[in-house]
Amino acid sequence: MKVHEVIELVEDYGANTTLGDLARSIQKEKIYKCPKCHGTGKVSVRYNAYPSGLPDSGFVEDWKYKDIECDLCHGEGYTEHEYKPRMIQDGWE
Ligand SMILES: [Zn+2]
Structure with missing residues (x-):
């Protein structure tokens, strides 16, 4: 801050x-801790850091993690709606 x-x-x-x-x-009203980011407002995503446009792109992989704003709570960490993970891990409802 x-x-x-x-x-x-x-x-x-x-x-x-x-x-x-x-x-x-x-x-x-945002009293529910976001289950996706666990209240931090950020989620880690895996991405291929290998530069695109090089001859090897598409074959060479350089996987890294970066933090992005949580899309479920819009970076707030808490939500008005209580989200629960579905039984199959493909999203939130
Ligand atoms: Zn969140």
Whole structure:
């Protein structure tokens, strides 16, 4: 968290607002921890880091992981809807 973000929070919510008040205010109805990212707002995806466009592309693989914003909770970490994994691991409902 950056200094200017904290200052903006104080301006928006007042200096006497506790972090607990702030969390409740922002969280609102989003009371369910996102099962996909486990509340972090980020998920790790595997991708082929080998540059495309080279003669070897398509044959050479350089698998790496990177964090992207969780698409189930839109990076919030919590959702209004309680998602449960389906029995078959192909998505969320
Ligand atoms: Zn999520």
